[in-house]
Amino acid sequence: MHPIFSEPRRLISYLLAWLPAGLLLALPFARAEGGTPKEALLVALPLSALSAFICLAAWYPCKALPLRETSISRLVVAFAGAAAFSCVIWIFFGWQWVMRLSGLEGMEFAPSRFARQLPLLAATGLLLFLLSAAVHYVLIAVGESHRAEKRALELDLLAREAQLQSLRAQVNPHFLFNVLNSITALITADPARARQMCVLLSDFLRLSLRAGERERHPLDEEIALAAGYLAVEQIRFGRRLKVEAWIDRSAGQVLIPPLLLQPLVENAVKHGISHLLDGGNVRIRAGVQTGRLKVEISNPCDPERPRASGGGIGLENVRRRLQSAFGEDARLDIQAKPDSFEAVVYVPISQGDPP
């Protein structure tokens, strides 16, 4: 359905705009030999109203044949055909109308005057349809650029949100206070490790601040960020937290929104490892598969753990960021089993990425 039909006010102003065209069309009929102004208006106004609707039909081929993806020859053939077809329909219904008018008194010769205008009408019909197609292409392009602008804004907003959330996550009691407590403990018990933990924490905070300022960064840097976070948590959890990571060389340079994976890594520790007496491995695996980046993050779980409160807001956020950055081409798959949890992120590789 043409978008104009969804807004009655727009449709009415569109039809009003056709009124002058109708008057213009009446001129040749009024001037014709034996023609009267009344007859000219009765013929031309319905004809132009009909044309108004026929021209709207140009929207469909415009939609079906995006300018950038269609060859010139195909465009020419398609629109020549569509214009000819619409023109024939227009004249056919016009003819039917004029035949009806000829039943009225004083209009017996309207059909013959109509027939004399046929070449003019045919040319007008063709031109109007092609003009309408051109206008439709312009409008579609304008709409697309609006949408792209809106999407860019949305993306920006979500990235900011993620940065904020990530900052908040680092400053929440669960992370920062526990880390500070560990440092307090290690200052006397193991000064070297205390110092190491301060450095790791600073590195992680610095990296995440920097990452938050950018629109995209390579997967390698995202992994470095996750590694920094896990290194800090490893001092807290000791042997319970182990990390395995396999990053394919080809995957490391793929660009992704910064801090995209961070909530998944934090969940793996918070809802997975921290509930297990003997801990377990957080596994991160990244590779390129059928032209897409695939990142898997998995962890074991305690089947008896209390259900997490908060209901997956973190996961929903990751999903929304993927959607707004890549549209339908990106995906987050979750496999939650009683004793394990796996998140898989698929991201399309853009042309800007090195192969």
Next chain:
Amino acid sequence: MSETLRVAIVDDEEPARLLVRELLASCPDVEVIAECTNGFEAVKVATELHPDLLLLDIQMPKLDGFEVIELLGGSQHVIFITAYDTYAIRAFEANAIDYLLKPFTTERLRSAIDRARDHILRHEPLPVDKLLGSARPAQAFLQRILVRDGAAVTIIPADSLDYADAQDDYVGLHFGGRTVLKQQTLSDLASALDPARFVRIHRSYVLNIERLRKLELYAKDSREAILADGTRLPVSRSGYQRLQELL
């Protein structure tokens, strides 16, 4: 009189245990009798060694600090040590002697220990009932039923409970073909469970509605519930009304 305070430290993070142990060394007359890395161990140590005081973390694997207190039945003196300030009210409702926020100073720990010593020397009884009720946040329904048998702890996720029946001072918890007894009244258990899933079908029975296969009338006004595994339970008249409201 200088009585030595026997203390157990419970925290799943090694640096956190190190810190408490080190700071306690500067407190006079305190002996660390055990270090526990999770809630199970804490219950075991409290049952077998009877420490005067538990220094208890809240976020831990298997059992959290509040669940440990619930299982110990409120006879245990506790100081909570956690990075969260959001649990403070719940902690004091659970009758904790003090609540330390990580990281804390030696002085803060010492004052908490002094306060604990005062409490214990005065032999202040702890209001057990209040303790049990408050170990769960008021708005949430019971997700897991915890049962202690001596030092052993059984965790029954509420979803897997088939039904519970009253047996004198105990409730029998039936799940997956097993039965475990817990010292609690059936009313207390029923009020803690999610009323959208668990129905008091009889004075002596609470049923997980997902296990119900059908209802049979076997005499005037008396019905039997037949569960998925074939178990038959009596349904009283008011129990039938409650079932109907839910179904």
